[in-house]
Amino acid sequence: MSVKHWVTAAAAALYLFSAPLTASAEAMDDAVLNLQHEWATANYKTDGSAKEAAFKALVEKAAALNAQYPNRAEPKIWEAIIRAGYAGAMGGVSSMFNAMPQMKEGLALLQQAEKIDANALHGSVYTTLGSFYYMTPGGFIGFGDDAKALEYLNKAQKVAPDDLDANYFMGDYWMEQHKYKQAVPYFEKVIALPGVANRPVYSEGRKAEAVAKLAEAKKKAH
Numbered sequence: 202m203s204v205k206h207w208v209t210a211a212a213a214a215l216y217l218f219s220a221p222l223t224a225s226a227e228a229m230d231d232a233v234l235n236l237q238h239e240w241a242t243a244n245y246k247t248d249g250s251a252k253e254a255a256f257k258a259l260v261e262k263a264a265a266l267n268a269q270y271p272n273r274a275e276p277k278i279w280e281a282i283i284r285a286g287y288a289g290a291m292g293g294v295s296s297m298f299n300a301m302p303q304m305k306e307g308l309a310l311l312q313q314a315e316k317i318d319a320n321a322l323h324g325s326v327y328t329t330l331g332s333f334y335y336m337t338p339g340g341f342i343g344f345g346d347d348a349k350a351l352e353y354l355n356k357a358q359k360v361a362p363d364d365l366d367a368n369y370f371m372g373d374y375w376m377e378q379h380k381y382k383q384a385v386p387y388f389e390k391v392i393a394l395p396g397v398a399n400r401p402v403y404s405e406g407r408k409a410e411a412v413a414k415l416a417e418a419k420k421k422a423h
Contacts, residue, residue, distance in 0.1 A: 229266075229269075229270050229275065229276070230275075232266050233266070236259065236262065236263055236266065236279045236283065237279065237403065238403075239255075240259060240282065241400065241402040241403040241406060242402060243255035243256050243286065243290075244286055244406065245402055245403070245405075245406035253290040256287035256290045257287060259283045259286070259287070260280070260283055260287050260303075263279055263280035266279075266280070267280045267310070272317065273317065273318075273321075274313075274314035274319075274321035274326065275314075275321050275322055277310040277313055277314040277317070278311065278314050278322055278326055281307035281308070281310040281311045281314070281329055282329055284303040284304070284306055284307040284310075285303070285304060285307050285333065288307075301337075301343055304333065304343065304344075305343075307329075308330075308344060311329055311333065312330075315327075320360055323361040324356065324357045324359075324361045324364065324367065325357075325366070327354070327356040327357035328357040328361075328367050328370055330349075331349075331351070331353035331354035331356075331357060331370055331371075331374065332370045332374075334346045334347070334349045334350035334353065335347055335350035335351075335377055336377075347378070350374060354367070354370060354371045354374055363390075365391055365396075365404065365408075366407070368394070369387065369388070369391045369407055369414075371387045372384040372386075372391070372411070372414060372415075376414060379421075381418040381421045381422040384414070385419060388411045388412075388414050388415035388418060391407065391408060391411035392408055392411050392412060396408065
């Protein structure tokens, strides 16, 4: 076989192997985007017991996607985010006993995702880990840790300084610390940033949250 024919054959073989991988990656991206849309609807457009039911179904869907792509960070990140939403949507006695296991499972997923690709989805691993650490109680109840939260939120700022969530959760962190003046510029930035083009429900919802938080921060800062 001539060099030219060998190169042609090798290129053809490479295409045969890479094409299915590319198609698989595109299918995963589409599935993750679908989870993002469904999460936004559950989080911003659904109330009461219907919200808990919506998140429960989403947890199952996200877990199935993660099982399908065990070596990718993106499904793990979104399974963690959805589990946190499920924990937050729980009401009554169930929230006391069932919410924390969801958060702990989410933490484990995020730690796995960080090892695979810490920069996936614009540093969402860092943003979400940061939010988990400051939103969760510490001590005997949970794993909350304000120092770790700030460490991860700072990493998110370095990776994606113009990301809606990276700024929103940094602002929210400072609100939790009662440092309202420090929170203000982050919420202002969320409001000023353009929305995510293919996620209108999420963009509208997150910006509305930032508007409310900004008003609260300015009121408490004086």
